[in-house]
Amino acid sequence: MIVVHILPSGFGLPSVSPFCLKLLTWLRMAELEHEVRVANLRQAPRGKVPWVELDGEVIPDSERIIENLTARFDVDLDAWLDAQQRAQGHAIRRMIEEHTYFTLVWDRWVDEDRWRTALEPEIRKLVPPALAWLLPGVIRKSVRKQLHQQGIARHDRATIMAKSLADLDTVEAALGANSYLLGSQPSTADASVYSVLASMAYGPCSPELKARVTDSRLGPYCQRIRERYWARE
Template sequence: MNVELQQFHTPRGWPNLSPFCMKVETWLRLAGVDYRVVTQPLPNGPMGKLPVAIIDGEKIADSHSIIARLSAVSGVDLDAGLDARQRAAARAFERLINEHLYWALVYFRWIDDAGWAQMQSVVLGRMPLPLRLVVAPVARRGVRAQLKGHGLGRHPPQEILRRAAQDLQALADWLGDQPYFMGDDATSLDASAYAFIANLYDAPVETPLKALVAAHPNLVAYCARLQQRCFGRDPRPPATSPT
C-alpha cells in the first residue's frame, strides 16, 4: 500500500497546524500504516482544501473520506470493537469536534487580532513579504466569510469562547479517566480528538482556547498520552515539497 499525505507546511516540532491534516496523520500513526508527507504551500486538490491523500495512485480529498479509504485498503479498522451505541456516540463527538469546535479555533487564529499576528509570522512567514502583503488580507477575508457562513463567526468572541468551553466540558466529561475516548483502545475518534484538542492546547499559535483545555487535567493528560504514542518516539518521515 502506497500512501502520500499532502498537508500544509508546518512549523518544526509540531505535527500540523491544520487539525484536519493532523487528524489523518494521527490515524496513520495509530493504525501503524506507513506513509510519506508532501507539504503544500496553499490549499489545493479536488476540494480546494487540505489534507489530500494519494492512496495507491487514487487522489482523495477530505479527512473523513481519506480515513475511510485508508481503512478499507489497509484492512485496519480502529472502530471494529465498537457496538452501535458506541459508534453513534463517537460519530456525534467527531462532528462536534470537526464541525463546531474547529470553527472556534479558526476564529481565534484568524480573526482575533492576537491570533492573527501569530498566524502571519508562523504560517505566512515563509512567504516573501510583498507576496504576504497581498495574500494575507485576502486569506483573512475569505476565512471571515466562512465563519459568517457557518454562523459561529456572527457571535462576539466571549460567546464563541463560552460555546467552545461547553464543547470541551462535554469532551472532558465523556473521557473521564479512560485512556482513550471510547475506552481502553484507541479508535478513529481519537485521531480527531487528539488533533483538534492538541491544536487548541499545545500548538505554536496560542489562543484563549488554551486555557479552556488547561481547565481539564484529563484532556491535558490525554494530549500528552497521544503525543507520546503517536509522535513522541519516532520522528515523522521527512516531508518533501512538490517540485
C-alpha cells in the same frame, strides 16, 4: 505508497491544519507507511487539505480517506467498539469537526491577539517574500468570509468562547476516567478530537481555551496521544 498532501508543520504542531493532524495521527495509529508532501492548495481536489494519492487514485476529505484506507488495508481501529460506542464516537467527532474546529479557526484568524502575535507572522513565513506584505491580509479576509458564511463569526467573542468551552466540557465528560475517548484503546474519534485539542493546547490559542484543555483531564489525554504517536517527531 500512500502519499499524503498536507499543510506544513508550524506553531510546534506536525501540521498547522487540524484536519491534516487528524489524518497524520490516524495513519500512525493504524501503522500505515506513508509519504508526506506539503500541499499546493490550488491542486486540492475539493479545494481543501488533506488529500491522498494511492495507486493513481486521488482521495479527498479526511473522513473519506480514513474509510477508504480502513477498507483497503484492513486496519479497522474501531473494530472493538459496540454500536453505542460507535454512536458516541461519531457524535463527538462531528461536534469537534463541524463546530469546535470553527471556534478554533475564529480564535486563530479573527481574534486580534492571535492574529498579531501568531498567525500573521507564521503566514508571512509561508508565502513568497515579495508578497508577505499583502497575502496574510488577503487570506485573513477570505477566512473571515468563510467563518461568516459558516455562522460562527456572527457572534461576539464571549459567545464564541462559551460555545467552544461547552464543547470541551462535553469531551471531558465523555472521556470520564478513560485513557482514550471510548475506552482503554484509541479509536478513529481520538485522532479527530486530538487534532483540535492539541492545536489548542500546543498551538496559539486564547488563554481560556488553552487552560480548559491543559488544566483538566484533557491535558493528560493529549499528552498520552502525543507521547504514544508523536514522540519520534
